[in-house]
Amino acid sequence: MLAVVPPPVTVRVPSKINLHLSVGDLRPDGFHDLTTVFHALSLTDEVTVALAEEPGVEVYGEGEQVVPTGASNLAWRAVEALAAHVGKTDGASNVRVVLRKGIPVAGGMAGGSADAAGTLVALAALWKLDIGRDELAGIAAKLGSDVPFGLYGGTALGTGRGEQLVPVLSRHTFHWVLAFDQRGLSTERVYKELDRLRETGNPPRVGSHAPVVEALASGDPRQLALLLGNDLQAAAVSLRPGLRRTLRAGVNAGALAGTVSGSGPTCAFLCADAESALEVAAELAGAGVCRTVRVAHGPVPGARLVGGDEHRPTPPQVHA
Ligand SMILES: C[C@@](CO)(OP(=O)(O)O)[C@H](O)COP(=O)(O)OP(=O)(O)OC[C@H]1O[C@@H](n2ccc(N)nc2=O)[C@H](O)[C@@H]1O
Numbered sequence: 001m002l003a004v005v006p007p008p009v010t011v012r013v014p015s016k017i018n019l020h021l022s023v024g025d026l027r028p029d030g031f032h033d034l035t036t037v038f039h040a041l042s043l044t045d046e047v048t049v050a051l052a053e054e055p056g057v058e059v060y061g062e063g064e065q066v067v068p069t070g071a072s073n074l075a076w077r078a079v080e081a082l083a084a085h086v087g088k089t090d091g092a093s094n095v096r097v098v099l100r101k102g103i104p105v106a107g108g109m110a111g112g113s114a115d116a117a118g119t120l121v122a123l124a125a126l127w128k129l130d131i132g133r134d135e136l137a138g139i140a141a142k143l144g145s146d147v148p149f150g151l152y153g154g155t156a157l158g159t160g161r162g163e164q165l166v167p168v169l170s171r172h173t174f175h176w177v178l179a180f181d182q183r184g185l186s187t188e189r190v191y192k193e194l195d196r197l198r199e200t201g202n203p204p205r206v207g208s209h210a211p212v213v214e215a216l217a218s219g220d221p222r223q224l225a226l227l228l229g230n231d232l233q234a235a236a237v238s239l240r241p242g243l244r245r246t247l248r249a250g251v252n253a254g255a256l257a258g259t260v261s262g263s264g265p266t267c268a269f270l271c272a273d274a275e276s277a278l279e280v281a282a283e284l285a286g287a288g289v290c291r292t293v294r295v296a297h298g299p300v301p302g303a304r305l306v307g308g309d310e311h312r313p314t315p316p317q318v319h320a
């Protein structure tokens with residue numbers, strides 16, 4: 001009798017920027033308490049999972065030379081975590097994962113986290129698991145602080161170490177220009193640099209997230225532009241001083257405002273509309289301050305199947 005092999009499953013997953021990132025104290029577990037407003041962007045990775053004789057991970061696209069393909073790849077860790085969760089003892093032994101990356105590696109845009117979130121959704125479909133969003137989010141949180149957001153996308157308030165999420169109402173589409181740097185920055189190193197700066201001085205701290213939430217509800221990019229803020233920006237700039245020039249160049253090119261995305265070094269520039277974003281991107285690309293420029297819009301949904309959305313996690317209810 002012929003065994004029926006299920007067809008490969010492909011999932012598209014968004015990147016994220018942090019519209020607001022307030023970093024609190026260092027906790028005994030080595031993480032910092034934080035309050036952040038995540039915003040999912042149309043710059044995406046694609047994850048394909050298939051049953052294959054040779055298990056493993058293949059990586060193509062943005063940063064393919066520097067992404068590990070072994071057991072430390074976050075997508076592979078997601079395969080092992082889901083297999084363990086559902087008690088498939090040999091679950092990972094015949095899974096092949098192909099990553100097509102558009103999100104810069106170690107860029108502060110949660111690319112590895114996106115791949116892990118995408119792998120969970122894709123594999124749940126491949127294995128035909130009856131598993132809900134909340135259950136996947138529990139597995140995701142163990143893989144990394146940013147991984148649960150990749151499941152939901154949209155715009156969300158993150159607390160704890162970033163893994164506890166509440167959706168934020170955001171009716172408008174915002175237009176962004178992203179400036180990729182030559183090399184990535186280690187997230188852990190940037191948090192440590194912030195601790196050092198706080199020991200020796202008084203780096204700027206963002207205020208409350210409430211005005212950002214209001215600006216998102218109003219949909220006015222000019223209002224939002226005044227409120228973008230990131231406590232990690234000082235640390236990222238301290239480690240990569242050239243980012244100052246990049247941030248200035250984006251605003252000089254016509255962006256409403258610029259911010260370092262998460263732990264950097266990618267800079268995100270908010271623009272008035274889609275047309276302005278294209279103009280800013282063209283000028284920034286010629287300014288010699290970054291490796292590559294992309295345009296993107298947000299918010300977009302979280303991990304979802306390409307060519308069907310029957311296994312897409314149900315979005316949480318929006319509380320205005
Ligand atoms: C800074 C942020 C902002 O969204 O994003 P990125 O810039 O990495 O995309 C996140 O907090 C990154 O989340 P993520 O990249 O998932 O980090 P994790 O793997 O959980 O942790 C990596 C390391 O970052 C530090 N870390 C992370 C989260 C947190 N709340 N406090 C921390 O101090 C810890 O040193 C930890 O060992």
Ligand SMILES: Nc1ncnc2c1ncn2[C@@H]1O[C@H](COP(=O)(O)OP(=O)(O)O)[C@@H](O)[C@H]1O
Nearest residue numbers: 073074105106107108109110111112113115187
């Ligand atoms: N699938 C993956 N894609 C990118 N990086 C990965 C992946 N799996 C593991 N990594 C490792 O995680 C580190 C952080 O990557 P990434 O998630 O892209 O950045 P950030 O934490 O800045 O958002 C990389 O330097 C890389 O060594």
